[in-house]
Amino acid sequence: MKLRELSAALSPTEVVGDDSVEIADLAYAAGAVRPGALYFCVPGSRADGHDFAAAAVERGAAALVVERQVPVAVPQIVVEETRAAMPGAAAAFFGYPTRELEVAGVTGTTGKTTTTYLLYAILEAAGRRPGLMGTVESRIGGERKPAVRTTPEAIDLQRAFRAMLDAGDRSVALEATSHGSELGRLAGIRFAALAFTNLSEEHLDFHGTMERYYAAKRRLFVGPEPPPAAVNVGDAYGRELADELRALGRAPLLTFGFADDAEIRPDALEHGRLRAGSIELETRLRGRFNVENVLAAVSVALLLDVEDEAIAEGIARVEGVPGRFETIDEGQPFTVVVDYSHKPGALENVLRTARDLATGRVLCVFGCGGDRDRTKRPLMGRIAADLADVAIVTSDNPRSEDPDAIIDEVVAGAPGRLEVEPDRAKAIGQALEGAQAGDVVVIAGKGHEQGQELDGRVVPFDDRDVARETLRALGARA
Numbered sequence: 001m002k003l004r005e006l007s008a009a010l011s012p013t014e015v016v017g018d019d020s021v022e023i024a025d026l027a028y029a030a031g032a033v034r035p036g037a038l039y040f041c042v043p044g045s046r047a048d049g050h051d052f053a054a055a056a057v058e059r060g061a062a063a064l065v066v067e068r069q070v071p072v073a074v075p076q077i078v079v080e081e082t083r084a085a086m087p088g089a090a091a092a093f094f095g096y097p098t099r100e101l102e103v104a105g106v107t108g109t110t111g112k113t114t115t116t117y118l119l120y121a122i123l124e125a126a127g128r129r130p131g132l133m134g135t136v137e138s139r140i141g142g143e144r145k146p147a148v149r150t151t152p153e154a155i156d157l158q159r160a161f162r163a164m165l166d167a168g169d170r171s172v173a174l175e176a177t178s179h180g181s182e183l184g185r186l187a188g189i190r191f192a193a194l195a196f197t198n199l200s201e202e203h204l205d206f207h208g209t210m211e212r213y214y215a216a217k218r219r220l221f222v223g224p225e226p227p228p229a230a231v232n233v234g235d236a237y238g239r240e241l242a243d244e245l246r247a248l249g250r251a252p253l254l255t256f257g258f259a260d261d262a263e264i265r266p267d268a269l270e271h272g273r274l275r276a277g278s279i280e281l282e283t284r285l286r287g288r289f290n291v292e293n294v295l296a297a298v299s300v301a302l303l304l305d306v307e308d309e310a311i312a313e314g315i316a317r318v319e320g321v322p323g324r325f326e327t328i329d330e331g332q333p334f335t336v337v338v339d340y341s342h343k344p345g346a347l348e349n350v351l352r353t354a355r356d357l358a359t360g361r362v363l364c365v366f367g368c369g370g371d372r373d374r375t376k377r378p379l380m381g382r383i384a385a386d387l388a389d390v391a392i393v394t395s396d397n398p399r400s401e402d403p404d405a406i407i408d409e410v411v412a413g414a415p416g417r418l419e420v421e422p423d424r425a426k427a428i429g430q431a432l433e434g435a436q437a438g439d440v441v442v443i444a445g446k447g448h449e450q451g452q453e454l455d456g457r458v459v460p461f462d463d464r465d466v467a468r469e470t471l472r473a474l475g476a477r478a
Contacts, residue, residue, distance in 0.1 A: 001093060003063050003075060006038065009088040010065060010077050017075030021062045026093055026155045028086065035060030038089070040155075041067065042082045049082070065089070084184050090158035091188035097161035098190040102128065102171035104300050105189075105227070107217050108197030110346045111293045112150075112175040114285070115197060117321045118297035119173035122314030126306045131164040133157075134175035135340075136322050136448050141167020151180030154188060161189075178203055178216040186220060191227035193303040194220060195296045199237035200345030205373040214240075221245060228252040230299035232292060234259040254303055256295040258288070264299045266291055279308045282316050286325060287353030289346075323447025325350065328464055330471035333437035334360070338463045340447025342369060342396065344379040347444055351387035360438030363431045364388035366445050367424070368410055370401030370453075377406065378413030385414030388442070390434065392419045394427035396445045397453040424452065428463065429470050443467060 004019040024036030030052035033039055039056040041049035041064055053061075053070040063075040065082050079085045091098070104123065106115045116134045123130035132139040135150045140163050152160065164172055176194065180186045199214055207213040214237050221229050221241065229245055232238040234257030245253050256264035256276075267275045274281050274291060276298050283294050294315055301311045320326055328336040335357060341347045347366065354362045364384050368377045384391035393410050395403040403422050411418050421427035428443055435441050443463045451458035 006089050006092055007077060009092040010079055010085045012077045012079055014078040016069060016078065019075060021075055023062060026090060028153060028155055030056040030059065033059040033061050036062045038063050038065060040065045040082045040086055087154035087184055087188035090155045094158045094162040097158060097165050101161050101165055102192040102304065103174055103189055104171065104304060105174045105176040105191045105194040106197065106296065107176040107194065107220055109200045109202050109343060110349065111197035111289065111296065114290060114293045114321045114324050115195060115296045116173040116175050118293060118315060118318055119300055121317045122297060122301045122306060122311050123171045123173065125314040125317065126310035128171040129169050131169040131172040133160060133172060140164050141169055150175050151177040151185050154185045157185060158188065176220060178213055179206060181216040181219050190225065193230065193300045194227040195230040195300045196238050196241055197232055197292065197296055198235040200343065201376055201379065202343040203373060204375055226251040228303040230254045230256060230296060230303060232257040232296065233262050252303060254299045256299040257292060264295050279311055281312055284319050287349065289349040289353065326464065328467045330468055330475060332471050334435045334439040334441060336441045336467055338443045338447060338467060342445045344376050344383055347380055348383050348387065350442055350444060354440040354442050355387065358438060358440040360436055361389035363390040363435055363439060363441045365392045365394055365427045365431045365443045367394045367396035368406055369397045370399035370406055374409060377409040381410040381413030381418055385417035392421055392427045392431055394421050394424045399453045400455060424461065425466050428466050432467065432470050432474060
């Protein structure tokens with residue numbers, strides 16, 4: 001593709017040099033540049049891509065997208081904001097893949113991962129040959145790879161969509177994050193349907209306020225081409241969004257949730273069986289929050305005109321999701337659950353579900369990540385103290401922060417009511433050693449993650465493996 005063909009998607013303020021050069025690839029990291037690439041000089045919080053323009057040219061960049069001209073001898077497209085220019089250029093370069101690929105998106109604070117797995121199973125049961133992109137992994141043409149970030153940069157995202165089509169995928173279940181919305185990574189995607197699960201306090205280190213956090217989610221539903229929307233009206237922010245979308249009347253809207261006026265609600269719910277509208281469903285996922293996830297997936301599927309039989313078959317197929325209320329069973333007389341809940345609302349949901357399952361006590365091991373929203377730390381301390389009989393605060397992913405300082409901020413939410421063990425493996429061992437028949441032990445915060453981030457390095461650590469090894473050792477000593 002020639003550079004001038006991409007210019008329309010870039011909305012340039014100036015074109016410097018020959019715009020007839022051939023573009024063979026797109027890149028936003030100098031180290032990823034291949035010969036013939038168009039390199040986007042993106043300013044970031046830690047580095048400015050303009051400073052690496054010469055290195056990109058040395059690696060073979062044929063042209064640059066810049067916010068200011070740089071002293072290199074290749075054509076330059078000057079734009080107001082390089083990051084904002086990436087999505088349109090990426091969609092154009094890769095042939096607008098989401099015009100062909102049916103994108104089923106899920107956004108919200110919690111429930112995105114589980115709902116996308118449910119949607120993937122439904123789309124598969126319907127014969128729609130789905131791909132998957134989310135927090136845990138991507139699936140492209142049946143090939144599974146661990147996820148680097150939940151919502152990739154726009155170039156990576158559009159490249160993946162094209163790869164899906166080339167590999168024979170015809171649909172995709174996609175987690176749509178607030179970061180992806182705020183940073184423009186999701187621009188240029190045509191959603192066939194989009195679900196809003198809920199909104200609770202999270203990512204305020206990035207968004208600043210709940211209003212801005214909500215605005216990042218809302219933006220996905222009210223753009224120039226608003227998608228058919230499935231919205232949880234059992235959530236206060238979901239109710240607000242649904243009211244606005246109904247007033248706008250620009251796209252189909254289907255409401256769901258634990259609300260009397262929800263169009264898709266659990267009319268019957270007992271022992272893993274539920275009826276949503278006219279569809280009889282059977283699910284192996286536990287907890288009220290997972291019922292909402294099921295309803296979200298059902299609602300999106302209905303917006304996509306999936307047959308009831310395929311919806312029911314897909315829901316029944318999902319035995320569990322990695323690190324999402326995942327049960328660890330080594331024959332012990334109590335229940336052990338590993339969950340990704342690292343947000344106040346998610347931790348509350350998981351602990352309430354654990355209470356429903358327990359015939360004994362609820363024990364909880366949890367922590368808070370470093371270099372992330374500090375305001376949630378005391379909230380999570382209070383939630384754990386209120387909802388668990390035994391709550392042990394430990395390290396999560398401290399990153400560049402002092403683990404003890406993070407723990408102190410968590411403990412401040414419930415002074416004198418929380419036990420402390422900074423070593424995560426020891427904390428898990430402490431909870432499991434103290435558990436008795438009928439108890440439920442919740443190990444929260446890291447879920448599917450297989451490493452712990454400490455001072456710029458990642459140390460191998462998987463809550464599930466640690467729990468299994470500890471349980472086996474306890475069984476051997478019994």
